[in-house]
Amino acid sequence: MPLTPVKLGYLPLIDAAALIVAHELGFATEEGLALDLIQLNSWAQSRDMLGAGLIDAAHMLAPMPVAQAIGLGPALPETDLVMILSQGGQAIALSNALTTALRDAGHDFAFTDARAAGLALRAVADRPLRIGVPFQFSTQHELTRYWLEHCGFADDISVVTVPPPRMADAMLAGEVDLFCVGEPWASFAIERGIASLILPGRAIWAAPPEKGLVLNRSFTQGQLELTGRLMRAIWRAGRWLDEPDHRGSAADIVSRPDYLNLPSELAERGLTGRMMISPLGEIRDVPDFIAFNARGASYPWRSLAAFFADRIARRHGLDPVAAMQQAMAIYRTDLYRLHLREAAADLPGASARLEGALAADFAVPAERGQMILRRDAFFDGSVFEPPFAK
């Protein structure tokens, strides 16, 4: 049977691993697909190419389709996020000047306690902080703002967009004091001696969705069967990636010249959760630094869409209630159920939940028996309640 070609856009990050592994290890072929992985240079390019149908599906920042759905973006066809591709995987890096100030003030760089790190930073920051994020509608932006706003920062932060491969240079040039980026681009700055890592994204929010698989609605509706095959191929790749024993090989695969084109040792840090946090060689082990499917990670909870929509709408002067409704409609828990049931994925009983309510991993009823959901607490203990619509 001839393979069906599917064009997939991605950016060079370790969280594109499920797409790359689906292609390289035959999960796509098993579903009768020939993936054409197209490396892109920017998130805007990804969004535009998907909109024009030049790619069939995109590896995209989870908040991006939300922004698009609530009217912050160009006039492009409607999109759906059908599954989360990765959870976590981000790290926050500080300039050497701030690192020195924090060390002098006695901060331990434990890499676990967001409150302690934030308050320490508050105490030494004597001028407004300039923060680099990869895109204005990104989990990195939300995490960093959330963290700093809950640690006494207010108007004294400014956020600028910096493409991930340029983060280290921007810090070197003094354009930013701090940045939050997906791996391997934080480790890349450490390797060059330009920064130190203060927190993983997970220390701020224990289960932050990072990338999603986004398709045009015309595709998810018109090519139902093909959508399912693509989702299953990627989901099985994610299941393979969630085996700790496979993470080293995964680092080798994604680092190849065709993909990240970097030493695999860099990608390995994020994928194995063994992070070098400073040019001094200090190591911090972060179990589950990045997750793919495990413990509900790939389920596109509609409440996640609401969480992003609420924050983005408020920042841009839009009505948060309307925005949340629009956003929840494009995180397609229904398609996740429909297409991944056959792959025997765990399917939660609900489509939305309180975000941040789980202080520990928790067993919930699933379509078949039970499933374990990962702890998803925010560092400050807040809980986000989405509008529970019918």
Next chain:
Amino acid sequence: MDKRLSIIVIEADVERAATIVDGLREAGDHDIRVISEVAGMARHIAEMHPDIVLIDLANPSRDVLEDLAVASAPTERPVAMFVDRSDEQLTRAAIEAGISAYVVDGLRQDRIKPVLDAAIARFHMIQRMRAELVATRAALEERKLIDRAKAILMKARGIDEEEAYALLRKSAMDQGKRMGEIAQQLVMAAGLLTCR
């Protein structure tokens, strides 16, 4: 009489920028400026108050421009919303040509279209030129590799050039690969074997 449009072209390659600017000049008497420097780009653009910003769709600095597109702070004048939101077809044509346009809010469609049409035509031209260049380079590289592989074979097996060529061609056919690939493998292996 409409005022002249202020147009910014973001392009680091001087020749490519000139090609685009030439095309835009044919579309009307506009004030056209080229920015090639990435550092501080967003600030420069905001200061210039352009009506239209044109940039290669694949430019890695695209996401920086997105900040301007939805700027909300009163001091940051948004360059506004992309290609006119009412014309999906034009948006699509631009994307397919590999171009992104950021257009100031409220600019009339009949003023945007001639500029974009001209830009789209020029980007198509640039794409063709790029493709030609890539194809020519690849062909040249392959020829060089085949020449080196032939030399290696001639020396190692004491055969003449024609025989070496025939041998390469036969291996390529037997393995269902291009001669360039076989040549590359041979050159690489030979490099390893002669390493001290």
